[in-house]
Amino acid sequence: MAEKTNGAEARFLIIRFSSFGDVTQSLSIPSAIQKAYPNAKIEWITRKDMAPLLKHHPAIDRIWEYDRKSGLKGLWSLLSLMGQNHYTHIYDAHNNLRSRFVYWRLGLFRSTLFIRRSQKRWKRFLLFRLHKNTYEIPFSGQRDLLEPLTPWNISKALPQTPQIFIDEADLSKADTLLGTWKEKKYVALAPSAAYFLKRWPVSHFKQLIQLMPDVNFLLLGGPEDRFIEEIEKIAPDRILNTAGKAPLTVSAALVKKAQVLVSNDTGLLHVGEQLGKPTIALMGPAPFGFPSRTSTKIMELNLSCRPCSKHGQGPCVNKVYHQCLVDITPEQVAAEVRAKLGSLL
Structure with a gap:
């Protein structure tokens, strides 16, 4: 036209x-x-x-x-x-x-x-x-x-980051929530997702934390994500659980302050992308929320059943239940986190 x-x-x-x-x-x-x-x-x-x-x-x-x-x-x-x-x-x-x-x-x-x-x-x-x-x-x-x-005549090439702009008041609220962690370096984890099949297993998040004993982790999520408390217990001395304590824009501020973000296929993944934050995306059954920037490392498995549903609502038809995420190992993710942290030095 x-x-x-x-x-x-x-x-x-x-x-x-x-x-x-x-x-x-x-x-x-x-x-x-x-x-x-x-x-x-x-x-x-x-x-x-x-x-x-x-x-x-x-x-x-x-x-x-x-x-x-x-x-x-x-x-x-x-x-x-x-x-x-x-x-x-x-x-x-x-x-x-x-x-x-x-x-x-x-x-x-x-x-x-x-x-x-x-x-x-x-x-x-x-x-x-x-x-x-x-x-x-x-x-x-x-x-x-x-x-x-x-x-x-509008280009489909992505504009440079940042494309989300965080209010100083939200950055201040994030500092208040961090408390003594304000001076710490940390990796942010987003273990939740709208559908269970889009979630990397809780046991894998626990193992990731255990594999990196020299790293602090901040947990992100909503008030309904009570399962995140289980992850917190694995190393409470170096884990800060903010699930349910931060509105969306304050969670975005916490992502901005992180060194690296590890996220399921969920909204916080795209916050990391739009900030240009070094991000690791754990991609499972759904195709339409795929990351788009070179700052993000996509971790996925090439399975014939993927993608299986628009939102990841399932059902899972693989003979190995949830294989698309279960078979992404904590060791593999830990190696990618180390690589991202190394690139910041």
């Missing part, structure tokens, strides 16, 4: 409501737009609880916060306010009923250029049902978010 505006007149709206990992990966979009349209205004509509991740991003001019508790009435009121603007470009990076409603209200009956990110349902069917992969390899979550924008 031909351009109707020049860079000075362009006003972009990005639609991405959730989730933590997807919003974090999407943070590369404003910088990519800004590079192609240096004088454009860039706005973003997201869920209220995700908005803190976007704050302080230098390429975002305005964040529109949708409180999902307000329901459709609240969204309509917000869109009525937003409707005072004329968006020349709308990118629906979410592609659900709510995001379609946003475009219907703000762009459908106006001279607005519009791109909706495809769900690629046929490709997904081939991948998960027939194990025929027609996706670009290697998988890359960020590339797949940027690629739809190429008709607007």
Whole structure:
């Protein structure tokens, strides 16, 4: 589609409501737009609880916060306010009923250029049902978010890090949480994930810590991740468990202060990526959250059953249950952590 505006007149709206990992990966979009349209205004509509991740991003001019508790009435009121603007470009990076409603209200009956990110349902069917992969390899979550924008002459090449910008107040809260650890060097571990099959075994995290007796470890997670307490017990003198104690942006600050991040396929993995933090990604059954930057070492097994599901919800059909992550050994991960730490010297 031909351009109707020049860079000075362009006003972009990005639609991405959730989730933590997807919003974090999407943070590369404003910088990519800004590079192609240096004088454009860039706005973003997201869920209220995700908005803190976007704050302080230098390429975002305005964040529109949708409180999902307000329901459709609240969204309509917000869109009525937003409707005072004329968006020349709308990118629906979410592609659900709510995001379609946003475009219907703000762009459908106006001279607005519009791109909706495809769900690629046929490709997904081939991948998960027939194990025929027609996706670009290697998988890359960020590339797949940027690629739809190429008709607007926006590059799918990733902008340089950082692409997440942490508030000084959150860095201060992280220091308070660290306490006496503020002066320590540590490796951050993210042992949780939305689905069990995306989690490296708890026993493996324990062995990793035991294999590195000279290293301090900080544990990250949510309030529901009580299993992390089991990992903490393996070496309480050199483990700090922050699970359930830090909101998303403070957890991001803790990742920033770490030397290395070791993470399952979860939102904190993408925080490490967008900070440019040396990161080790433990990738199991799902394909769409794959890291995209050279600062990340991807650890995975080439199994015929992988990938098996969109989100890692399973079921596992391998005769060796959970083999895709079980067979990534603590010794292998420890060696990669040592290599990352060595590169910092």
